[in-house]
């Protein structure tokens with residue numbers, strides 16, 4: 001449904017700067033958030049990555065380019081006239097809001113990453129765009145944007161940026177453009193327990209107790225765990241160190257002995273054991 005007519009109306013949402021701005025993308029993100037059982041707002045980028053789904057913009061750009069390529073290949077004289085008319089219109093001064101100029105602007109965003117997609121030759125002849133290369137370029141840009149998210153999450157006070165860093169540090173796969181759903185989401189596991197693990201991965205688990213007490217701009221080092229008072233409350237503290245979850249570590253002795261980081265922990269092959277352990281820890285957050 002999200003693709004219906006996207007060749008026409010989708011052109012206004014193809015620029016890199018408006019990746020998550022379209023009402024339909026927001027609606028879809030909301031649906032994904034509900035499907036994953038998350039009520040809090042979490043970053044679009046993290047949400048889509050966790051769901052193994054590309055942003056709608058990717059499919060709209062591909063639909064526009066397929067439409068363009070189809071027009072070029074068409075034998076229909078009317079289509080040919082319309083195509084040349086669009087090229088002529090775009091060439092007129094001040095005509096920056098045409099369909100062709102919008103698609104060209106989206107391709108220029110990709111070209112800024114070292115590609116060379118062109119819709120029209122110097123002689124004003126329409127040129128087809130290779131779809132495989134386009135998809136590859138889009139995925140490469142997605143990977144680069146993840147690579148550009150750097151920093152120490154423990155130094156950040158801005159919560160959305162910290163969520164991105166935490167996800168990248170603990171949960172992002174080596175190749176984010178693979179858009180693979182984590183295995184635990186594809187198995188029949190207890191729903192509440194799965195939701196707790198998803199919350200933790202999306203950075204919306206209610207850790208950082210003193211942060212909630214003092215406000216979101218509390219420096220990370222001052223976000224001391226209110227349950228045990230012995231450390232900064234974050235994902236690692238909750239699962240590995242917090243005294244309030246010591247009983248969980250005793251109850252699930254098979255989860256932790258082999259691992260020392262959250263990144264290693266979530267690779268646990270026994271997903272049932274993993275979600276049960278994380279859920280048991282997460283329940284301590286609300287007690």
Ligand SMILES: [Zn+2]
Pocket residue numbers: 225226227228229230231233237241242243244
């Ligand atoms: Zn604690």
